Amino acid sequence: MDRTVRVLGVPMDLGADRRGVDMGPSAIRYGGLADQLEALGMACVDGGDLAVPRPEERDPDADQPSGGRAKFRRETGEVCQDVRTAVRATIDDGEFPLVLGGDHSIAIGTVAGAADPDESLGIVWFDAHGDFNTPQTTPSGNIHGMSLAAILGKGSFADEAWAHTPAVSEENVVLVGLRDVDDRERDLLNESDVTAYTMSDIDARSVPSVVEEALDIATDGTDAIHVSLDLDWLDPTEAPGVGTPVRGGVSYREAHVAMEYVAERREAIRSMELVEVNPILDDHNRTAELACELAASAFGKVVL
Ligand SMILES: NC(=[NH2+])NCCC[C@H](N)C(=O)O
Numbered sequence: 650m651d652r653t654v655r656v657l658g659v660p661m662d663l664g665a666d667r668r669g670v671d672m673g674p675s676a677i678r679y680g681g682l683a684d685q686l687e688a689l690g691m692a693c694v695d696g697g698d699l700a701v702p703r704p705e706e707r708d709p710d711a712d713q714p715s716g717g718r719a720k721f722r723r724e725t726g727e728v729c730q731d732v733r734t735a736v737r738a739t740i741d742d743g744e745f746p747l748v749l750g751g752d753h754s755i756a757i758g759t760v761a762g763a764a765d766p767d768e769s770l771g772i773v774w775f776d777a778h779g780d781f782n783t784p785q786t787t788p789s790g791n792i793h794g795m796s797l798a799a800i801l802g803k804g805s806f807a808d809e810a811w812a813h814t815p816a817v818s819e820e821n822v823v824l825v826g827l828r829d830v831d832d833r834e835r836d837l838l839n840e841s842d843v844t845a846y847t848m849s850d851i852d853a854r855s856v857p858s859v860v861e862e863a864l865d866i867a868t869d870g871t872d873a874i875h876v877s878l879d880l881d882w883l884d885p886t887e888a889p890g891v892g893t894p895v896r897g898g899v900s901y902r903e904a905h906v907a908m909e910y911v912a913e914r915r916e917a918i919r920s921m922e923l924v925e926v927n928p929i930l931d932d933h934n935r936t937a938e939l940a941c942e943l944a945a946s947a948f949g950k951v952v953l
């Protein structure tokens with residue numbers, strides 16, 4: 650890729666129950682992100698961290714305009730609008746936005762910034778979870794479990810302009826690696842036109858075949874795609890530093906080969922994010938280091 654990569658940190662933890670994911674951007678930087686990308690011959694600049702309010706200073710239930718429960722809805726909306734502005738400015742400058750979370754709620758802002766309203770954007774979402782709850786179905790009230798539904802304007806997110814990005818069509822959205830879905834979330838997902846590949850699909854078909862098909866669906870008829878990588882997609886033995894680990898995820902090698910397939914489509918990729926790294930729960934920063942390695946593979950690092 651010949652675009653300069655601009656790293657944008659979003660130390661956001663309002664969307665999750667476990668504290669500590671706000672330190673993800675620092676952990677990923679310390680994990681050697683810039684060095685890994687520069688070793689590939691890429692130019693990399695750091696846009697710093699966006700400001701995020703502290704949860705201690707806010708009331709999670711202060712503003713619930715359209716019913717249901719989405720904790721820190723107002724604050725999440727404000728942060729996501731700042732993420733959108735920063736991502737859009739990066740793209741307007743001809744650079745590639747690499748957003749570091751923070752919890753997965755920030756994807757709402759990344760996608761809003763990446764999607765040109767006059768174009769269509771596909772999404773490949775690597776995750777153990779569907780992130781397809783709405784304020785009406787959520788068991789937790791945590792927006793990181795609702796971010797994909799928000800982008801698609803599900804439930805009461807339909808009325809919230811900061812959340813819903815109409816340039817994204819369900820037909821071009823693909824989930825990869827699912828293994829933990831809530832009951833009402835499952836119904837919403839099954840009723841939607843989103844394509845979801847579970848870990849059972851990966852067991853039966855292998856990562857290269859599933860990821861290639863996922864990329865085909867996301868790029869089919871779209872102008873560009875966004876790649877969202879939740880580190881809990883990997884098995885917790887490889888990525889222990891995440892807030893909502895689920896057994897039975899992809900292995901180290903499978904994650905790398907998936908990112909190598911992503912790299913083959915890199916001209917179509919407009920933005921990428923690495924989310925849910927929680928250094929408090931990690932083992933000597935290995936999850937953050939793995940995130941850096943996977944980013945390098947997604948940008949074209951190969952063995953030979
Ligand atoms: N991005 C994540 N790690 N999401 C976890 C979501 C967990 C659960 N489904 C919930 O709605 O609360």
Ligand SMILES: [Mn+2]
Binds near residue numbers: 753778793
């Ligand atoms: Mn997620």
Ligand SMILES: [Mn+2]
Binds near residue numbers: 777778881
């Ligand atoms: Mn997840």
